[in-house]
Amino acid sequence: MAKVWIPALLRGMAGGQSEIELPGETVRALIDQLEARYPGIRERLIEDDRLRPNIAVVVDGTRSRQGLRQPVGEHSEVHFVPAISGG
């Protein structure tokens, strides 16, 4: 099961939990699992079938460019973080 860190501003929807272990082989599958447990959380992360433009997903310490299609390992750690830019 992958460990998903729930963004601080969404923890109110998740009963205050900061992390949860979920089954799933992709980021999309994990978000589906989150939605099943905490209805409404998917639309806070996804817009037009993609991660919202200002959100990036980090899997096992690496920011993914595959977004929802990013594969997730059985013991992966997943974070949703702001998409940042450099100069």
Place this chain on the structure above:
Amino acid sequence: MPSETPTVEKADSVRADSVRPVYRVVGTRPIRPDGVDKVTGRAIFGADVRLSGLLHGRVLRSPHAHARIKSIDTRAAEALPGVKAVITGQDFPDPQNKAATSGEGTVNLRSLAHNCIARDKVLYFGHAVAAVAAATPNIAEEAIKLIKVDYEVLPHVLDVCEAMRPDAPLLHEDLRTNEMGQRAGAPSNVANHTRHERGNVDQAFAEAAVVVEREFRTSMVHQGYIEPQNGTALWNADGQISVWCSTQAPFDERNQIAEIVGAPVSKIKVTPTEIGGGFGGKLSVFLEPLAAMLSKKAGHRPVKMVMNRAEVLAATAPTSGSCIRVKMGADQNGRIVAAQAWMAYEAGAFPGSPVDAGAGVIFAPYRIPNVLIDAYDVVVNKPRAGAYRAPGGTNAAFASESVIDELAEKLGIDPLEFRILNGAREGDRRADGPVYKRIGFIETAQAAKAHPHYQAPLAPSRLDPEGKNPAIKRGRGVAAGFWFNWGGKSSAWASLNPDGTVSLVEGSPDIGGSRASIAMQLAESLGVRAEDVKPAVVDTDSVGYNDATGGSRVTFGTGWVAYRLGEKLKQQLKERAALLWDVAPDQVHAEAGVFSSNGHSITLKELAARLDETGGPIVASDSFQSDEYGPGFGVHIVDLEVDTETGKVQILRYTAAQDVGCAIHPSYVEGQLQGGVAQGIGWALNEEFVYDAEGHLLNASFLDYRIPTALDLPMIDTVLVEVPNPGHPYGVRGVGETPIVPPAGAVANAISRAIGVRMTALPMSPARILEALGQVRGAER
């Protein structure tokens, strides 16, 4: 000087891996391929572009910080002899309210379009309102004076905290605060709120032995590049649009221009000219869409536009001013137990400040079990904020490193030792969540601590060499910094010439010596000299897509492509040698430009001369993206003196240590560190946008907006710590952004130790120093 010299370990270089790989090219210091043209003035910058029938464009800009445009009358300007076209916002389509790639992040295309030329409202002093193309620059200048704009002046707001108040004047009536996908009900100037939270900060603060809490303010500052923004465009009668401009991001700009002028991206070709500095300020368009639309309206004649310095300062993309509150606590053993930050950054006229990056930077060098960070992106009536070297990082580190220094002081622990004690290591969790892979913060802090600068007494005073003037106070400060770095997408191709040299065609504009660092990586992997690779940066039609030159990504990302190109060329050469010797390609061995098999041997140059007889040209192309870019950490030491009678601060000695992964061309890595420090010192001591009560920019020239010169700075020492990034064949980490993160904090800490007052606002100008000293003296009385 030939580059085919062995790598020399310099005294100011520290390598973390026990056995350094043997490189022939990487780590040497060849002359840069573009060097001669740049020092002789032959290099073509944007202002040098000349085309047949060229017209000259000028922009009419808003005299108000916030106003509604009631009407624009262009008839008198159009009637002026020599004027060929006049445009306003009404000449452009209104792009969708959607995001597009810009640098590492995204930009809202509608905001970008409205920033290039106002529609119904002007949102800051200098906002473009109309533009003219004419036969000469003087006629264009006269014509814009003839345009009559009827404004309804609106209340404005310049300060980030005032803009957050519920009764503040609203810049955008449709802007609602976004909190991770949820929009607030009422309009606000707060565009976005982000939070990072781990553990329980309240409980940890209650149990801490020492707690420090302070509020910090920083002013909006500019990148200060020497070359102004420019753009020349030809909208041809067949619909093809050619653009020449100074840009860090030709492919992103191609997309932006397409959306703003309403043309297919396939019709647009962007040619990046040489660039006279960018530092994040040239990632998006300003003049280019205006020049294109003027060209179309002027009967398909080319139009050139070049900003003057006042326009650059008033109306491009400086970086955010900010208000930051930081609270940190440590136990009696010196372990940081909790950290909290409240951060509000000015976005300028449109959402998109770098506050989220600042929130990632603010506590990044440290292992902290309990964290709470709130970050707010706030629009104000100033130019749209852009990236500036580690965007958001300098503001954040100024605040956090000041508080960390004060914690160390209260605990009686050496400030560098305190940072090492609490420093992040591989496997530690970053304050904003993810776990670090291989990083070099501890090695960097230890290198700084062991440096002769830190071991020596304070540098001698320049103003008071004999130490007799009690008004001259000296102090030493340290600070740490972090930047994420980035990989991004790169494409390039290479062809082998008959003389054994290689032509390398790339699409990453060279803003910091990257032609050299990219060519060297191809040379290393192929087995030729650096001088044997001839790099060229070309237009968007002549090479595959490249992300922006930004985020400290090019030597890493495009370097990866160069490495792979070298391997691909080498494989083809093995196949040619195999043909000559009638052996299988996998039986051919390549080493340092010599191919051998079963007693046969041939050099790369000899093989290149026989291309025709072995199958013809050898060409390789590659597109690649690696996400395994390693973050960078820096630790800086500064000695300075403060004249307590005038408030002037003089930098006496400065040393910057940084984990650079692997310095491909050490001179350019050192230059990046020195440049970042110089800009950081300017930010710390002098630079700020000064507005009057009506929102007019008062210091729109380099006489009044004071960037440091060589007279202000000592030689900046550098220590290149090499903790190789396992995600790159040579261990490269980006280096360009980290060095601007620590200087403001280091300088503030040195001033504090010199005069006994904590400085909490940037710039720490003479006036602010005297004000702070006055408060102390008043308290003493």
